[in-house]
Amino acid sequence: MNNISSRDLHTDRLDLRLPSMGEQHRLWEILCLEEVNNLYFPTPDRIFRKYELSKDNINDLKEARKIFLTQLNNWERQGPFYKAKVESVKNQEDSSKFTWSVFLKDTDIVIGQVTCQPKDNEPGDIRDVGWYIDPIYQGKGYATEAATAMLDFMFNEVEISKIETSAADYNCNSWKIMEKLGFKYTGNYISTYYMDDKILECKKYFGTRELFNNRSSKRR
Numbered sequence: 401m402n403n404i405s406s407r408d409l410h411t412d413r414l415d416l417r418l419p420s421m422g423e424q425h426r427l428w429e430i431l432c433l434e435e436v437n438n439l440y441f442p443t444p445d446r447i448f449r450k451y452e453l454s455k456d457n458i459n460d461l462k463e464a465r466k467i468f469l470t471q472l473n474n475w476e477r478q479g480p481f482y483k484a485k486v487e488s489v490k491n492q493e494d495s496s497k498f499t500w501s502v503f504l505k506d507t508d509i510v511i512g513q514v515t516c517q518p519k520d521n522e523p524g525d526i527r528d529v530g531w532y533i534d535p536i537y538q539g540k541g542y543a544t545e546a547a548t549a550m551l552d553f554m555f556n557e558v559e560i561s562k563i564e565t566s567a568a569d570y571n572c573n574s575w576k577i578m579e580k581l582g583f584k585y586t587g588n589y590i591s592t593y594y595m596d597d598k599i600l601e602c603k604k605y606f607g608t609r610e611l612f613n614n615r616s617s618k619r620r
């Protein structure tokens with residue numbers, strides 16, 4: 401893995417810019433939309449631990465989610481975290497976390513975010529990815545375009561070795577992107593996401609430079 405700094409990336413329709421405080425409030429507003437955070441942001445473990453709630457029980461999952469959403473929806477509480485994240489990218493304090501704000505090209509319209517970060521309890525070059533797009537701009541291929549630019553940078557310049565990631569079975573918009581990136585499906589696990597009182601399964605995927613560079617969607 402190469403120790404190189406992050407930089408802005410550009411595609412036909414998008415600019416992926418290093419985060420700045422200017423767009424963070426809008427990104428937070430997008431993340432607060434239930435249709436976005438319900439599938440993007442699992443309830444953190446710390447909430448289950450602190451309130452002694454179980455991940456196996458739908459009522460506990462709902463209770464933990466309610467607590468988490470109250471915290472998430474409070475900009476007074478969230479603002480300092482966003483500020484710290486922007487500062488740490490600017491100062492290159494933690495070069496292992498890569499985050500881009502996604503803008504429509506040559507505009508100041510921010511439509512989402514893509515990230516590539518070390519995976520918990522794994523060596524630093526095994527990474528997870530994340531993406532969300534403002535619902536107004538979904539279904540136009542923007543997430544695929546942004547994720548492709550990010551992974552081209554991560555695999556071919558930073559030279560990470562592997563991505564391990566997952567998406568709710570129900571979230572075909574996300575796992576289809578993983579498949580377009582050449583990632584391989586490895587199985588399911590029970591998640592903390594739920595819908596209509598049913599705990600959802602997640603599909604696990606892994607990706608490598610070879611899979612990404614040889615992906616079939618590249619040839620279309």
Ligand SMILES: CC(C)(COP(=O)(O)OP(=O)(O)OC[C@H]1O[C@@H](n2cnc3c(N)ncnc32)[C@H](O)[C@@H]1OP(=O)(O)O)[C@@H](O)C(=O)NCCC(=O)NCCS
Binds near residue numbers: 568571577
């Ligand atoms: C998952 C998510 C990021 C997808 O964003 P998106 O920008 O709508 O995704 P894309 O547009 O790239 O791809 C979705 C569909 O758009 C359609 N599309 C329209 N125009 C397109 C184009 N020019 N190129 C590619 N796809 C296009 C396709 O139908 C594609 O689906 P397909 O695979 O059946 O072809 C978005 O739904 C989201 O933010 N969801 C909530 C958060 C979330 O779930 N994050 C991921 C957690 S794992």
